[in-house]
Amino acid sequence: MTPPPSATYTEPVAPAPVVTQPEGRVAATPVRGSVIVLVGILLVAINLRAAITSLGALLDEVRTGLHLSGTMSGLATTLPTIAFAVFGALTPWLIRRFSPARVLVASMLALTAGQALRVTTDASLVFLATSALALAGIAVANVLLPMLVKQYFPHRAGLITGAYTMMLTVGSTVAAAASVPIAHAFGSWRAGLAAWAVLAAFAVLPWLPAALRRTRRIEGRAARTATDSRVRPGRTRLGWAMAVYFGTQSLSAYAIMGWLAQLFRDAGYSAQNAGLLLAGVTALGVPIALVMPTLATRLRTLRPLVLTLSATSVAAYLGLAVAPHDGALLWIALLAIGQSAFPLVLVAIGLRARTTEGTVALSAFAQSIGYVIAALGPLLVGVIYEATGGWRLPIGFLVLALAVQTFAGLAIARPRFVEDE
Template sequence: MTPPPSATAGPVTRPARLSPTADVTPGPATDAASAPVPTQRPVTGGLLVLVGMLLVAVNLRAAVTSLGALLDEIRTGLGLSGTMAGFVTTLPTIAFAGLGALTPWLVRRFAPARVLVVAMLALAVGQVLRVVTDSALVFVATSALALAGIAVANILLPMLVKQHFSHRTGLVTGAYTMALTVGTTVAAASAVPIAHAFGSWRAGLGVWAALAAVAVLPWVPLALRARAARRAGTPTVAAAAPARVQPARTRLGWAMAVYFGAQSLSGYAIMGWLAQLFRDADFAPETAGLLLAGVTALGVPVALLMPALAGRLRTLRPLVLGLTAFSTAAYLGLALAPHDAALLWVGLLAFGQGAFPLILTTIGLRARTAEGTVALSAFAQSTGYVIAALGPLLVGILYEATGGWTAPIGFLLAALVVQTVAGLAIARPRFIEDER
């Protein structure tokens, strides 16, 4: 479902005329708490913005999954303690939760294109610096710098979809979610071979800095255009900008955050522990790794199709319940017969993980304006990642305490119940601006 035009004062503008380069920084006569809605669109801007979004999306997990694939080598090379290694693996969710919350403040003061230039530069520089150091503390600090860039970009992409492609929300969200999934899969699968080819874990971890540097390129001309437009005094805002949206004071905001957090909790737990589950089911380590990679690989078409389906349905209830059914069947299968039908459980898990592209699409569908979208995106993702951080930790504690997978899978099923309840709460079409 495509949201209706903004209900703010002034003439209604068609979504296709939204500007991909407009500076959203409030001018002197604009309240700093307001996020203006752009009204103009250069002829070539739409394609450039789309290419830039896809390049950013490819980078959003490569720095994380490449580190996970090489963690043993990194621990040996830097002499990381078990506690420090555990902190490194938890650092992404901490960064995404804490730093992502700052993004609405940034976009109220700077054009999104300028923010993304800095974010991708931080990602590139952080990835370079962390592979040239021999200090564990410097490695953690520079990893945090790289993750800061990802945290900001995580929040901005749903806003950019609303701002520039509100008439194609499902299609564009599907495209960038698919790009994110491809980047995740490629980095996880190729980090170790690259490290072996060059004889060092540093190569397998640092090569992704080049990809982040490429992602900067489309946003530089867009940032320059926005700066020039502002200096020239080009009007870029509606006559009346909406008041600041505060999702934390709304039921919809909390339901979105809980759904995002519950599905991310399951996703991180699966990425962290599924290979071990298959090893315990008598699969060889290489085969267990391939089965884990299969979940991500099969998720590519799901990532493309799910947002398109969500954009066409008036209520998301069928999708929420369908994804719950897939995940429930997969968890029960993994608990009862992990070896006999492993490929089936992998396929069902991949479909169940379609909750991730679904919630990203829903962020855009549940806001009328770009300002509402970035506020909802920041709150849902920041709060959600705090919840998600518990997933791998609690699964590990339960696995170690019981020596089996019944209790951990029971915990994931309980999280799925919470996810479903929250999903049904956000299934009905409404807008975060209406709940202020």
């Protein structure tokens, strides 16, 4: 999901001597250390969306409790993309100065503190600031996890990446489904949000021994940043098409994550059932996301996948605009298919670069520009919703964004490489 970081460290988690290897190779990790690292990665992953989807499920209660306007609510749902663009870009700088374990512990502590503090305030600005603190922790962890997988599990990278992606989806789904029942059980929306701070605190524990241990940085080619590469995606049509496709699919994803539960509540569903419907989008998307990379690598062109995903999204949007209550299960199934544009664009980044340097550069450029585009989605949906009092015009905006996404997707569909442009 994020470009490989600009520095690599060797840091066994279990108490064991560090085995020095030639430049470019990873030190051997003891079995016990590997298990601890794996548990740590999975615990971090399950926290990477819970703070976002829990807020989406309880947005109406938060708006009422804090007297948030539609614009302020839109800003709250836009914060994830802003944080991912800004704080994710700072992560390579952090890991050049501190060990990955220390940065990861700091990110999980930020996530824990942000989620715990935001439920203690009645001030909307303080709520947004503490939410931003939590999201900063997520942004840093987003960048660190792929690096840790490559460092500790170089021969099982696909398996471990699949495992932590699954845990990310589980965390997102459970938070969306359980936040409202937790809030009802304790009689406050604050409890429904605070519960996930406890989960984040557990993610700190496996990394503490390594974070407290003195480490040594390995210098070499792996320590170069993506900007050191001669590949400049920003000067190519393919690079911009990839960034626009990444950005527009993320725009719709975060708008859906932030506002879909509210749409279903306005359509007559209870808060709990609206949260379950939101959770259904991510849950149904899991098997599709697992199949998508295989399909993409076997096709000569990505055009059929791009068009199919766009068509299902259009059908879902039209259904939500016309019959959001009666056809809810069908619409969330179609949304789940359409949202698998995310794993598609991740695969496309690798398919459209010849070299490792090209892949890193293309990934960095697509995500940095893409998250800026994505930040507009939840904010504009909130503004339009407040101005019109309904969902048809906000959905119309998402359809226009989907049209841009489709054209960008067709531009990256045919085989070519960023190094050649």
